[in-house]
Amino acid sequence: GAGVSQSPSNKVTEKGKDVELRCDPISGHTALYWYRQSLGQGLEFLIYFQGNSAPDKSGLPSDRFSAERTGGSVSTLTIQRTQQEDSAVYLCASSRYRGETEQFFGPGTRLTVL
């Protein structure tokens, strides 16, 4: 596609449920990033992929959060046993290669945990 896409655009879930958020990066982009944006914390880095590997997971807030990337393309961010503090907009970004500075962002997934 022409840009980074994310699905779903909105997700409402109950506390304790698991959710999966999907990111389709720009074709050919080898680097992929997940960020989270919430009112209290601003924009926070979560995890970085280079190809299918995640050399930097330092931003994942707890072991309830995990992510994978397959085929050097699609990435899925999974949150297990969601909590209300997980409510945020989850943004995915990609760039052409490691070290490339301009990142292209998707529209985000707004997660609401009731």
Added chain:
Amino acid sequence: SQQGEEDPQALSIQEGENATMNCSYKTSINNLQWYRQNSGRGLVHLILIRSNEREKHSGRLRVTLDTSKKSSSLLITASRAADTASYFCATPAGGTSYGKLTFGQGTILTVHP
């Protein structure tokens, strides 16, 4: 913690006026970027300035960088209602050789028609 701190937090101006936003950062950087966000969703890259540059222009945008003061400014000239958005500065996270970014808290710009 946020690398960049921006001010003002909010700015309200009339169409045609200029808007200036400032960003300060803490650690040494090799570049600084500005992004725009509409309606709390995806960010759009506006401009990148490298540490060896002092000023850069792109259309109605002018960015300056003062590495001695660890600060940058974004000037939007002849603003339009469509410029209404949140603006963020972003810097590469310290010690990384890839594009992991640290964002400021952002400036909310409102341009009144």
